[in-house]
Amino acid sequence: MSLQMISDVLALRDISSHCPLCGRKFGRVARTDEHIFPRWLQKHHKLETRRLTLPNFIGKTYKSVRIDICEKCNHHRFGRLETEIARRVRSGDAFAAVQDLDQELLAVWLGKILWLLCRKGHAYPDHRRRNEPEPDSIVPQDLMPGITYLGMMERAFAMHKGMYACYLTDPPLPDFFYGPPYSLYVVEIDTRDTRFEAFDFADNLITLGAALRTGNLGLICAFDGGIHREFRLHRFQHLIGEKLHPVQFGELAARIFYDHTVLHEDALRVQYYWNRPLHAVVAQTQTPRSFDPFLAEHHDLERLAGMIGRGTYADPKKILHEGGRIFTCLEDHEGNFLRYAVTEEEIEAARRDPHQTLMGPLDSRWRTDSCSR
Ligand SMILES: [Zn+2]
Numbered sequence: 001m002s003l004q005m006i007s008d009v010l011a012l013r014d015i016s017s018h019c020p021l022c023g024r025k026f027g028r029v030a031r032t033d034e035h036i037f038p039r040w041l042q043k044h045h046k047l048e049t050r051r052l053t054l055p056n057f058i059g060k061t062y063k064s065v066r067i068d069i070c071e072k073c074n075h076h077r078f079g080r081l082e083t084e085i086a087r088r089v090r091s092g093d094a095f096a097a098v099q100d101l102d103q104e105l106l107a108v109w110l111g112k113i114l115w116l117l118c119r120k121g122h123a124y125p126d127h128r129r130r131n132e133p134e135p136d137s138i139v140p141q142d143l144m145p146g147i148t149y150l151g152m153m154e155r156a157f158a159m160h161k162g163m164y165a166c167y168l169t170d171p172p173l174p175d176f177f178y179g180p181p182y183s184l185y186v187v188e189i190d191t192r193d194t195r196f197e198a199f200d201f202a203d204n205l206i207t208l209g210a211a212l213r214t215g216n217l218g219l220i221c222a223f224d225g226g227i228h229r230e231f232r233l234h235r236f237q238h239l240i241g242e243k244l245h246p247v248q249f250g251e252l253a254a255r256i257f258y259d260h261t262v263l264h265e266d267a268l269r270v271q272y273y274w275n276r277p278l279h280a281v282v283a284q285t286q287t288p289r290s291f292d293p294f295l296a297e298h299h300d301l302e303r304l305a306g307m308i309g310r311g312t313y314a315d316p317k318k319i320l321h322e323g324g325r326i327f328t329c330l331e332d333h334e335g336n337f338l339r340y341a342v343t344e345e346e347i348e349a350a351r352r353d354p355h356q357t358l359m360g361p362l363d364s365r366w367r368t369d370s371c372s373r
Pocket of ligand 1 (some may be wrong): 069070158
C-alpha cells in the first residue's frame with residue numbers, strides 16, 4: 001500500500017488530473033482552486049496585486065499564482081494547517097506565537113508553497129526556450145527528481161504518514177537514528193527598519209531551499225534530509241538567537257542555500273523505504289553519518305558572492321573582495337553577531353568603526369569586512 005505511495009510520488013502524476021499534494025485523482029475527489037501563497041497571507045501583507053520577483057514567476061501577481069488541489073487537502077489536512085499557521089502569524093508577535101508549534105508543521109507549510117510553485121512551474125513551457133528543438137518547462141525536467149524529495153514529504157503529511165531521514169550506514173534503530181527530513185531555522189526579525197517590507201519570499205530550486213519572512217518571523221528551510229543542521233548548525237547557531245535585520249535574514253538564507261551547492265554528490269542521492277512500524281517513509285541519504293558531505297574543495301567564492309548579492313540586493317562584485325574575502329553583514333571582525341545599524345546613533349557608531357565598510361545606496365548598509373569562509 002505505501003510502497004505504492006512512494007512510487008506514485010516518484011511518478012509525478014499530471015497536475016491537471018491529480019492533486020499535487022495527496023495524489024488523488026480529480027473526479028473521485030472535487031478539485032478546488034488554491035492560492036500557492038495563501039490568501040490569508042496575501043491579505044495580511046496586501047500582496048494580492050503585487051508582482052512576484054521569483055525567477056520563475058517574474059511579473060505574475062500573487063493572486064494569480066494558483067493551482068488545483070483536491071477538496072480533502074484544501075478543506076481538511078492542509079486547511080487545518082493553514083488555520084494554525086495563520087492564527088499565529090497574524091497574532092502581532094508571530095515569532096513568539098510559533099514557539100509552541102511542532103516544527104514539522106512549519107516545514108510542511110513552507111514546503112507546500114515551494115512544492116506547489118515547482119509543480120506549477122514544471123507544468124508550463126518556458127517561453128524563453130520555445131524555439132529550441134525540445135523546449136523545456138519553466139522548472140526544468142532535470143531538477144524534478146531532486147525536487148520530488150519535497151513532494152514525498154508533502155504526500156506523507158497529506159496521507160497522515162510520517163517521513164524521516166537517515167544515513168547510509170545507520171542501523172535500523174529508529175528512535176535513535178531517524179531524524180526530520182529537513183533543516184529548519186526559525187529566526188526572529190528586527191522590524192525597526194520601516195524601509196523594508198514586512199514580507200519576503202526567496203527560493204532556490206537547485207538546492208531545494210525556501211526562505212519566508214513575515215513580520216518578526218523568519219523561516220529558512222532546506223529539504224535536505226537534515227544534513228545542514230547536522231553538519232553546519234555550528235556555523236550559524238550564534239545568529240539564530242539574535243534579531244536579524246531583513247538584509248541579514250537575506251544573507252543567512254543565501255549562505256544556507258549556498259552550502260548545499262558544495263555537497264558531495266552522494267549526499268544528493270536518496271533511497272526511499274517504507275517503514276511499517278513507524279507508519280512512515282524513510283529517506284536514506286547515500287552518505288554515512290560519520291562523513292561531512294559539505295566539501296571545502298567545492299567552494300566557489302564568486303558563486304557565494306552572487307548568491308549573497310541576490311539575497312541582499314547588493315552588488316556581488318562589491319561583496320567579493322580581492323584576496324578571497326567575502327563581506328558579511330552578520331558578524332563583526334571577531335565573528336560575533338553584528339547588529340545591523342538602523343538608528344542614526346547606530347549608523348554613526350558604525351561609521352566610526354574602522355572594521356566596517358559602507359556598501360550599497362542605503363546609509364545603513366554597513367558590513368564588516370571579514371573572511372568568513
Ligand atoms: Zn489532495
